[in-house]
Amino acid sequence: MKLAMSAEKNIQKPIYRHAPPRACLMIEALRGLGYTTSTALADIIDNSIAANANKVDILFSWAGKLSTIAVIDNGEGMDEYELDNAMRLGQKNPLDERGINDLGRFGLGLKTASFSQCRRLTVASRKNGASNCLRWDLDVLANSQDDGWYLLEGAALGSESHMTAFGDSDGTLVLWENLDRIVTPGFNEQDFLDLIDQVEHHLAMVFHRFLSDVRRCLQININGRAVEPWEPFLTNHPATWSSPVERISSGSRIVEVQCHVLPHKDRLDERQHILAAGSNGWTAQQGFYVYRNQRLLLAGSWLGLGRGRPWTKEEAYRLARIRLDISNSADADWKIDIRKSMARPPVVIRDKLTRLAEDTRERARRVFTHQGHPVLSAD
Numbered sequence: 459m460k461l462a463m464s465a466e467k468n469i470q471k472p473i474y475r476h477a478p479p480r481a482c483l484m485i486e487a488l489r490g491l492g493y494t495t496s497t498a499l500a501d502i503i504d505n506s507i508a509a510n511a512n513k514v515d516i517l518f519s520w521a522g523k524l525s526t527i528a529v530i531d532n533g534e535g536m537d538e539y540e541l542d543n544a545m546r547l548g549q550k551n552p553l554d555e556r557g558i559n560d561l562g563r564f565g566l567g568l569k570t571a572s573f574s575q576c577r578r579l580t581v582a583s584r585k586n587g588a589s590n591c592l593r594w595d596l597d598v599l600a601n602s603q604d605d606g607w608y609l610l611e612g613a614a615l616g617s618e619s620h621m622t623a624f625g626d627s628d629g630t631l632v633l634w635e636n637l638d639r640i641v642t643p644g645f646n647e648q649d650f651l652d653l654i655d656q657v658e659h660h661l662a663m664v665f666h667r668f669l670s671d672v673r674r675c676l677q678i679n680i681n682g683r684a685v686e687p688w689e690p691f692l693t694n695h696p697a698t699w700s701s702p703v704e705r706i707s708s709g710s711r712i713v714e715v716q717c718h719v720l721p722h723k724d725r726l727d728e729r730q731h732i733l734a735a736g737s738n739g740w741t742a743q744q745g746f747y748v749y750r751n752q753r754l755l756l757a758g759s760w761l762g763l764g765r766g767r768p769w770t771k772e773e774a775y776r777l778a779r780i781r782l783d784i785s786n787s788a789d790a791d792w793k794i795d796i797r798k799s800m801a802r803p804p805v806v807i808r809d810k811l812t813r814l815a816e817d818t819r820e821r822a823r824r825v826f827t828h829q830g831h832p833v834l835s836a837d
């Protein structure tokens with residue numbers, strides 16, 4: 459390439475070559491971001507919530523290699539232009555301010571979450587009565603001669619029946635077909651049913667505040683069955699200890715923290731004890747629960763905090779669970795990742811969080827070892 463020079467201003471223009479990624483390989487690489495089926499579906503539901511849906515239906519349908527997963531919401535839907543933008547990668551600026559209810563950030567979730575599970579993604583949306591439908595098919599991209607980004611019009615042949623899912627109302631349908639990352643060799647119908655259970659537990663936890671918020675009245679159904687919220691702190695139990703809510707200033711932003719010590723095993727009946735353990739068990743579920751705009755990002759982590767070296771999860775502290783609320787305007791400070799499953803506290807609040815956690819851990823240890831006798835609090 460030639461070196462171009464502006465004679466007048468003597469400004470050197472950059473020498474460049476055009477270097478777009480090859481569509482098929484780029485998407486193949488993005489498939490490995492590390493989503494599970496549960497975290498991928500949570501990312502799809504984030505979009506439904508951001509579009510003000512109050513009903514989300516997830517349909518798992520087993521047919522061996524032809525199995526499908528569909529998510530149908532009754533949100534505002536997208537017009538043709540919005541749907542086209544939604545399907546493209548790199549169409550939104552991650553640095554933009556987001557609406558207060560927007561659970562998105564990178565403009566990638568719909569695509570990266572979907573491709574982590576399937577090879578064909580079809581999105582149909584209806585807004586103000588007008589329907590549109592676009593589709594990515596990784597097999598079509600892989601077989602194309604020129605590495606182009608071929609976004610296909612309409613549903614695949616044979617899949618049209620899915621498109622009637624939202625009846626006469628506005629909303630959006632996300633359809634995953636060719637589930638090559640789920641239906642791997644040896645994966646059978648029982649595995650599919652077990653997967654549905656895992657997804658149900660995950661969504662019950664991640665969206666518990668939306669599911670129990672009477673103003674929002676969000677309902678998530680899996681194959682017609684309502685997902686019940688799972689609240690980690692047992693705040694309604696009389697033997698749970700809860701600190702006052704602390705508001706910590708982190709630069710111009712406020713972080714809200716409330717510490718909880720759950721009741722000793724003796725204070726819970728067997729069913730309560732099993733349920734409160736959470737899907738990963740008592741010891742794994744201790745620590746901070748980080749919420750971003752009410753949506754749970756991290757379920758039980760000591761966030762790398764500790765004195766000298768980071769605390770590890772130990773049985774003695776298993777009753778300690780701390781709620782921490784941040785807003786989406788603090789994403790960069792907290793280093794939110796694309797999967798929205800990682801967050802790091804900014805340095806300015808680490809000391810304060812360490813002190814609160816230290817106190818809560820000590821209270822939790824005492825309840826754990828004192829077999830359910832109430833711990834008198836100084837507060």
Ligand SMILES: Nc1ncnc2c1ncn2[C@@H]1O[C@H](COP(=O)(O)OP(=O)(O)O)[C@@H](O)[C@H]1O
Nearest residue numbers: 505506509535544562563564565566567568630
């Ligand atoms: N279910 C939906 N209803 C309405 N709009 C949606 C829906 N899903 C995605 N979108 C639109 O597509 C855009 C891109 O979604 P996504 O790839 O998940 O990135 P992000 O959520 O970070 O913006 C969203 O910002 C939104 O405008």
Ligand SMILES: [Mg+2]
Nearest residue numbers: 505562567568
């Ligand atoms: Mg999103």
